[in-house]
Amino acid sequence: MKAAVLVFPGSNREGDIARAIELVTARKPQMVWHGDGDFDAADLIVVPGGFSYGDYLRCGAMAAQSPVMAEVKRRAARGVPVLGVCNGFQIITEAGLLPGVLMRNRQLKFICGDVHLRVETGQSLFTNRYQSGQVIRVPVAHAEGNYFADAETLRRLEDRGQVAFRYCAPDGTRGGTGNPNGSINDIAGVFNEGKTVLGMMPHPENAIEPLFGGGDGRGLFEGLVEALS
Amino acid sequence: MKARVHVTLKNGVLDPQGKAIGHSLNRLGFPEVGEVRQGKFIELELAGTDAAAARTRLDEMCRKLLANTVIENYSIEILS
Amino acid sequence: MKARVHVTLKNGVLDPQGKAIGHSLNRLGFPEVGEVRQGKFIELELAGTDAAAARTRLDEMCRKLLANTVIENYSIEILS
Amino acid sequence: MSSERNPPVKLPNEPAITPAIVAEHGLAPDEYQRLLRIMGRDPTLVELGIFSAMWSEHCSYKSSKVWLKKLPTEAPWVIQGPGENAGVIDIGDGEACVFKMESHNHPSYIEPYQGAATGVGGILRDVFTMGARPIANLNALRFGDPAHPKTRHLVSGVVAGIAGYGNCMGIPTVGGETNFHAAYNGNILVNAMTVGVAQADRIFYARATGVGNPLVYVGSKTGRDGIHGATMSSTEFSEDSESKRPTVQVGDPFVEKLLLEACLELMATDAIVAIQDMGAAGLTSSSFEMAAKGDLGVEVELDRVPMRETGMNPYELMLSESQERMLIVLKPGREELARKIFEKWELDFAVIGRLTDSGRMVLRWHGDVVGNIPIPPLVTEAPMYKRPWTPTPLPAQVQSASVSDPKDWKASLLRLMSCPDLASKAWIWKQYDHLIMGNTAIRPQDGDAALVRVPGSQKALALTSDCTPRYVQAHPETGGRQAVAEAWRNITATGALPLAITDNMNFGNPQKPEIMGQFAGAITGMAEACRALDFPVVSGNVSLYNETEGRPILPTPTIGAVGLLQDVARGVGARLTQGGLALVLIGRTTGWLGQSLALRELHGREDGAPPPVDLALERRNGDFVRSRIAARDVVACHDLSDGGLLVALAEMCVAGGTGATIEVPPDAAMRQGWLYGEDQARYLIATRDAAPLLEAAHAAGVEARRIGVSGGDTLAVRGLLEIGLAELRSAHEEWLPAYMNAAA
Numbered sequence A: 001m002k003a004a005v006l007v008f009p010g011s012n013r014e015g016d017i018a019r020a021i022e023l024v025t026a027r028k029p030q031m032v033w034h035g036d037g038d039f040d041a042a043d044l045i046v047v048p049g050g051f052s053y054g055d056y057l058r059c060g061a062m063a064a065q066s067p068v069m070a071e072v073k074r075r076a077a078r079g080v081p082v083l084g085v086c087n088g089f090q091i092i093t094e095a096g097l098l099p100g101v102l103m104r105n106r107q108l109k110f111i112c113g114d115v116h117l118r119v120e121t122g123q124s125l126f127t128n129r130y131q132s133g134q135v136i137r138v139p140v141a142h143a144e145g146n147y148f149a150d151a152e153t154l155r156r157l158e159d160r161g162q163v164a165f166r167y168c169a170p171d172g173t174r175g176g177t178g179n180p181n182g183s184i185n186d187i188a189g190v191f192n193e194g195k196t197v198l199g200m201m202p203h204p205e206n207a208i209e210p211l212f213g214g215g216d217g218r219g220l221f222e223g224l225v226e227a228l229s
Numbered sequence B, C: 001m002k003a004r005v006h007v008t009l010k011n012g013v014l015d016p017q018g019k020a021i022g023h024s025l026n027r028l029g030f031p032e033v034g035e036v037r038q039g040k041f042i043e044l045e046l047a048g049t050d051a052a053a054a055r056t057r058l059d060e061m062c063r064k065l066l067a068n069t070v071i072e073n074y075s076i077e078i079l080s
Numbered sequence D: 001m002s003s004e005r006n007p008p009v010k011l012p013n014e015p016a017i018t019p020a021i022v023a024e025h026g027l028a029p030d031e032y033q034r035l036l037r038i039m040g041r042d043p044t045l046v047e048l049g050i051f052s053a054m055w056s057e058h059c060s061y062k063s064s065k066v067w068l069k070k071l072p073t074e075a076p077w078v079i080q081g082p083g084e085n086a087g088v089i090d091i092g093d094g095e096a097c098v099f100k101m102e103s104h105n106h107p108s109y110i111e112p113y114q115g116a117a118t119g120v121g122g123i124l125r126d127v128f129t130m131g132a133r134p135i136a137n138l139n140a141l142r143f144g145d146p147a148h149p150k151t152r153h154l155v156s157g158v159v160a161g162i163a164g165y166g167n168c169m170g171i172p173t174v175g176g177e178t179n180f181h182a183a184y185n186g187n188i189l190v191n192a193m194t195v196g197v198a199q200a201d202r203i204f205y206a207r208a209t210g211v212g213n214p215l216v217y218v219g220s221k222t223g224r225d226g227i228h229g230a231t232m233s234s235t236e237f238s239e240d241s242e243s244k245r246p247t248v249q250v251g252d253p254f255v256e257k258l259l260l261e262a263c264l265e266l267m268a269t270d271a272i273v274a275i276q277d278m279g280a281a282g283l284t285s286s287s288f289e290m291a292a293k294g295d296l297g298v299e300v301e302l303d304r305v306p307m308r309e310t311g312m313n314p315y316e317l318m319l320s321e322s323q324e325r326m327l328i329v330l331k332p333g334r335e336e337l338a339r340k341i342f343e344k345w346e347l348d349f350a351v352i353g354r355l356t357d358s359g360r361m362v363l364r365w366h367g368d369v370v371g372n373i374p375i376p377p378l379v380t381e382a383p384m385y386k387r388p389w390t391p392t393p394l395p396a397q398v399q400s401a402s403v404s405d406p407k408d409w410k411a412s413l414l415r416l417m418s419c420p421d422l423a424s425k426a427w428i429w430k431q432y433d434h435l436i437m438g439n440t441a442i443r444p445q446d447g448d449a450a451l452v453r454v455p456g457s458q459k460a461l462a463l464t465s466d467c468t469p470r471y472v473q474a475h476p477e478t479g480g481r482q483a484v485a486e487a488w489r490n491i492t493a494t495g496a497l498p499l500a501i502t503d504n505m506n507f508g509n510p511q512k513p514e515i516m517g518q519f520a521g522a523i524t525g526m527a528e529a530c531r532a533l534d535f536p537v538v539s540g541n542v543s544l545y546n547e548t549e550g551r552p553i554l555p556t557p558t559i560g561a562v563g564l565l566q567d568v569a570r571g572v573g574a575r576l577t578q579g580g581l582a583l584v585l586i587g588r589t590t591g592w593l594g595q596s597l598a599l600r601e602l603h604g605r606e607d608g609a610p611p612p613v614d615l616a617l618e619r620r621n622g623d624f625v626r627s628r629i630a631a632r633d634v635v636a637c638h639d640l641s642d643g644g645l646l647v648a649l650a651e652m653c654v655a656g657g658t659g660a661t662i663e664v665p666p667d668a669a670m671r672q673g674w675l676y677g678e679d680q681a682r683y684l685i686a687t688r689d690a691a692p693l694l695e696a697a698h699a700a701g702v703e704a705r706r707i708g709v710s711g712g713d714t715l716a717v718r719g720l721l722e723i724g725l726a727e728l729r730s731a732h733e734e735w736l737p738a739y740m741n742a743a744a
Ligand SMILES: Nc1ncnc2c1ncn2[C@@H]1O[C@H](COP(=O)(O)OP(=O)(O)O)[C@@H](O)[C@H]1O
Pocket: D138, D139, D140, D141, D173, D174, D175, D176, D177, D178, D422, D425, D428, D429, D443, D444, D445, D446, D447, D448, D449, D465, D466, D490, D641, D642
């Protein structure tokens, strides 16, 4: 699998996700600077976490307008898979690749720590290594992860099975204190209609080694390799 | 020229910041405070003197960057 | 009653957000944009009908919570 | 060559230098006389400003220098001790660890969010200036009484500010400490520490060389921020300090992130001769120090400095403390290479001057010389005081008989676990991204020190910050010794080898002999401990005048420490995660209650002598514990400090979700002292089999005893108390969030 990881001014988890990809694929991803409207063909485009443009104005808004994102939109339209994590989720949502928005966390605070996620479907490029309904533990680290979509959009998302992950308790029960940010319907990650684009707030790339927070995130990268190689 | 853009959340969109502010004010001894909504405004210095043209450009800036029209409304004022 | 509070950074205080927005607009094809400053505004529903009294209370709210008077100025409007 | 023969021109509207203006600049009359002698004429305003900044307590260390010299700073693994932007130690494999701690106390009291944020920004720059990529941040915070009307607002702002800056930079904040005491009501402490890693042969220093080499300014533009911040942080607070507000600086972590990446990119080329961040006293101290260290002169064209505002003058440019700026001396001809890098990262870049052989700092403004100061005398003749000091006498020991047992043991433990100093600080560290970079092996609360893998290796750094101000207040020498010993112990408890420390000396007004006595005592104690534990000081910071209306803070010499573990997989935390483990207490227990938290929280007393620190015993016990961890004999380990044995055990149970049962030995002099006393040099270890551990301890001459076993979902002390873990956890975890969410 050939992956491209975008880098914006203020990106800061690009190294984490590049390392996760390298661990799983034994191949360094290509790092793509935001000003490059053209980059080598890739099997997967990753928009990493961080504070692109300082998260000023709205998280992801300025990065969404960069030349590289115009190209990402073109390729996504052709079916090239795109993974946006955290700030990357915010960026691809601002860019219109996914519906909805990410608002300030309910408590208005940055929150970092492990959360539990219920994998809503094991049937996608991104989740084929997980069982539908499986609970995994991965960290979050964000101040704006409170997913919101209007009622109509939400209904469409749910009807078409576009919710990828939901926050839950360790036993898989939805919501309650398992939801760290107030996301509507406990949504932690969503797909586009074709399930070729995934945006998620939690960080699977920080859950790939048992000594450093557990290995539950590894399956996502392994699944991608399997699907895309 | 100087212009000012106000960006507000659309009705029906939950405003966690506004809600928290309202809560805090109630607790701080301001029970008279009901609903609170927070927005932002952006003041811009613009080259040029044609107010109508500026307004068109500002509208473009809002749609492209300053507001997320999925959840936000915006309004434009030319100040001088 | 409805009131609106505008909160702005004092002159001379660095506005990282405004700076980044200005930069972005320039890059996005709006070279006419010069300095940009960002502020916030807060709309409040207030119980009561006495505008003068409300203004006093709002002033207190600003100093206590809504503005950080070390680096910000605020202004109060009673809307209705 | 510019010289004294060209007196500077006066600028329009420049005020005459009056005694009032001199006083406003914080220069004592005799210091001003010294200035006149050096200059041989009246200074211009900008020159006066420069002297004032350079001779401020903050930049010159005039009250503390004579004492700081007593700290040991050398060891075979020390690459760079105090005197540079940060200390540097060798961590093997051609790598070095670069670290330092710095205070931002006064600014954080005035504007907690920005004050704390720019504190983090400043210490990050100190570390990456030296060529290191930061890999971890820590923060040591002291707030006033939780009941004081300002405390909640200060906690909220400071924590948000540290989070706002560190998270945006993408550096994990992995540890720290947080205390509350009324002595900090008007004067909080915000001490921030950054730890970075560099190639040992690619360290960058501030010493300028090469006459004619260009002086380059990079980063953000200069505004009128924090003009006279260095002088402000060197004077006492008064009620009207609120009027000094415009000196607050606003940080831009986004720009700092770009600056970090741009600097590291430039450092990977061979273009740099010297580099120095612009911290306190901005352009003044950075240009001065670079030239002084290289025995050179410098000429600066101030009109070329990138300016954020119109109408700025030389005085403002030299003294502004705008953030996110660096000064670099480049090799000749590398200007374009450097410019390209900084422009790629969308940062300002300007060649603003050059090095000269004149030994003078010459400032030009649109061609005219507006300042002309000889550099060496400003350094060599800087005021240095051996201020009068009176030692703090050792208080009488608390007599055990004067302290009755708690009526309700269970309530006593719940009370301690939920008291502000011991309650979980999760509300704080959850706002900090402590996981980014994917190297955090021991997270906050899971061990005595954070354990962070050195990127790309199997090695890990153990990081902690420690100080027990109430001990220092009671007896500074003992307190200084204890702060160093606890830091050493916390690193040892993870299995790592303690290597070196940075210190942050927070004290009151040094012109009072009793305060100076606290300083002297603490330094003496620290120096002894550093020597006995092979734990040199490689960097540090002094913050004096932490007083409001004449009331000083508790003397707080915060110790930030670094240790090394060769294999991160061998590290142990403090979490008790399984039943059936034997609990072994290492060290001698006398039941010392003087200055203990139990005495304060359960009996309302803050008196007595603090627990004595026997450094030979610390060393013996610690070396033993580390050797047993290396031998894989230890499942979990926690050092005993605040709250003593029972609190340490309760913390282990709560963190790991497993209960325990222990028994007070029949020979314990006093149950309360045994459970809550704060005797030093002790550890609590969980091990699969106690026998070999006890045997090894015996052979090493280390006191050790089996006190109980892990398991179940309660914490029990036979015959005294039994508490369900859930209840214990709530008591521990709910206090801070409940406090922060309560109405002001
Ligand atoms: N301000 C803070 N920032 C980050 N972590 C903190 C802070 N305050 C406390 N902690 C964490 O909470 C835990 C308990 O702190 P403390 O009681 O001081 O530990 P110890 O007694 O082991 O030195 C530690 O893991 C510490 O790193």
